[in-house]
Amino acid sequence: MSxxxxxxxxxxxxxxxxxxxxxxxxxxxxxDRLPSEAELAEQYGVSRPTVREALKRLAAQSLIRSRRGATGGAFVNHLSYEAAHGQQITTSTLLLSMNAIPLETACEARFAMERACAPLACARRTSAHLDTMRAELDRQSDAQLSDEAFCASDVAFHRALVDAAANPVLSYQLAGAVEAMQPLMNMITFTARDRARIAALHRAVTDAVEAQDAAACDAALTALERYTVELAGAVMARRAAKTPAQPGS
Known part of the structure; x- marks a missing residue:
């Protein structure tokens, strides 16, 4: 059979x-203005609706923008890092969920990138970045904070650390790492984590950034990675223990 x-x-x-x-x-x-729909249809030998669908795909990626009127048409857009930010998060989330990336792999990648960002954050942080990080620390110390709100604060804290590096390319790349990977990690570990321990590690990161001590910041992030992997392992082990054995196994 073929x-x-x-x-x-x-x-x-x-x-x-x-x-x-x-x-x-x-x-x-x-x-630059793209050729008209009629011109593109002739160039590619297709119907105008087919061209229209292609242009919609480019617009969805923020690569082109449309303008109406006598001087209108489709134009190449100025794609900013901020505009691409949401796409990066969505793409990273889909890649992780659809391909079932092991948490250890995602955690390793995310913290490796964040540690690479740490020296710049220590060198370039401003009072505004430190204020944001300390505000999130205050939120995380609230015993009444819901799990969902704690997760959001966790993401906001790491977002502030990344932003402190003042490098838009790193911020874009880490958008997927922090704002896609971190929520997925939180979904797995939130039932077992020790909030006080996480807040203490966040405080160590913040103190290191304020003191512009890149080595101490790296050490705190490494400890946070180790704790996250340990938590995930414990959660997975408990889930496996509760799963009934299959017949014949």
Whole structure:
């Protein structure tokens, strides 16, 4: 029996990829007007609805913007790190959940990137960054804080640490690490974690950043990573113990 042939790529996807490649390669620059729908339809030998669908794909990626009127059309957009921030989080969350990445792997990657960010954060932090980190520490010390609110504070704390590095490229890359990985880690470990211990480690990070002590910040983040992995292991072990044995096992 012959194997099934691979599915053909949708034409709108091909056109969107071609135009995106032109943007990435610099053949289409920021502010350039794309050919009209009719021109693109003729160029690619497709219908205008197919071209329209391709342009929608590019707009969804914030690569182009539309303008109406006599001088309107589709234009190459100025893509900022802030605009791409949400896409990075969504993509990272989907990759982790769909591919069932082990928590240890995600944790290793996330903290490795955050530790790389720590020396810059220590060197460049401002009073505003420190104020945000200490405000989250105060929230985390509230015994009445819900699990959901504690998780949100946890993410906000690490977001402030990343932002203190004052490097938009790092902030973009770490958006997925902090704001996608951290909530997933919290979902696994929140039932077993010791909030006081986490807050103490966060305080050690904050004190190190304030003192501009990169080595101490690295050590605190390493301890936090170790504790997170230990928690996850304990939770998984308890879940496995509660799972009834399968017949014949």
């Amino acid at each position: 194997s099934a042939s691979p599915p053909k790529t949708d034409r709108s996807t091909e056109i969107a990829r071609s135009l995106r490649d032109d943007i990435v390669a610099g053949r289409l620059l920021v502010g």
